[in-house]
Amino acid sequence: MDVGSAPHQMDQHDGGHGGVPAVAGMDWTVLDVVVVLLLGVGALGYALGLWAARGRSPWPLRRTLFWYAGIACAAAGLLGPVAQAAHTSFTAHMIGHLLLGMVAPLLMVLGAPITLTMRALPATVARRLSGFLRSTWIRVLTHPVVAATLNAGGLWLLYTTELFHLMHASAAVYALVHLHLFVAGYLFTASLIGLDPDPHRASMPVRSAVLILFIAAHSILAKWLYAHPPQGVEPADGRAGAQLMYYGGDAVDVTLIVLLFAGWHVATRPRTSRAPLVSPF
């Protein structure tokens, strides 16, 4: 992608990513338009779902708030000042990644979009969708082990290979990396704490083990990045970004642990006053 010859160059880089081409040109404009369209579909689709299902039992307001907060976080990670600065600042890049890969998926999972879709669709179509969700493909993709591998594996590839560099040079690679980041983040979150129906929900021990492994992998990668920032990233910028990844990741991970146990807490509530104690494992 020939971004160097773009007619209107954006402000010159201060060498923060020495060797990274300036981000300008048609490709990047097209990418921005696609992002706006996708986010618009997400925002409008949810509103349509609410409208179509208006005759049914009331939809909890918090789910709607979670969904739109999630859309706002994804937008902040992909468009505007943070995304713009992310091309030159590793710290800004990390803010964007936390928003798009962890916070937005968590909030959007809490918006229960599949449940809303089921309510909004006519029964025959909803049944077909439900059949699709039970298919082997979806079953594999939403298994916590697969989703966590996609999520953490993608991060390792991005930060330990040339991919980080390629991403800033090509809008297409940038788009794929960010699409993967969001989708993997969403599948991972949904597989652990999703509210939407999941016919093959993994057991509590499996989900717990996966979450612990993921937290460990995330924090190991953050500390490794502290010492080995991607090529072209200033050491101070790399350290700030790595610490942000570590502590920001922690905040979301702790929320995930709480939600995982909260689901268990609700599922095992005593039906009688003399109910036996149940262990989550």
Place this chain on the structure above:
Amino acid sequence: MSRHSKVRIDRPVLLSGVLFGSGIAASMIDLFIFHLALQWHHFYDLSTTEAALTADGFFHAFGWFITIWGLFLLADLRRRTAVPWKRWSGAVITGVGFFQLLDGVVSHKVLGIHQIRYGVDLLLYDAVWIGSALALLLVGLLMLRRTRPRDAAV
């Protein structure tokens, strides 16, 4: 409470307390006191081997996980029965002492993930750390002994 139910709830009481105590020692005492307040610990001292870095990542993940697990076990106990708070507190102190001992011996000395403080003679710091951990562990175990359910064979 019947003799039977006392015995039955004792294990989750101990488990909840020890998990929560070890968890706060791992995730909160270390983070809030040594990293943020005193700033004796560094985020990463760059001398760590990869094996130690991996061990540190798992310590970290387990720390948060068992803190929250311990609290949800406590919440589950509370909605089912009266919690024996003294015994639970004894289990928490035992957990803190146990984790601090583990941290002081295994992660500081054996694995060398990080030290208590940098640029000082460590002997005194290590002695105080390990000594206080042993003291906490002892206090916790004594509390557990004194609050033992009469008929329980713990």
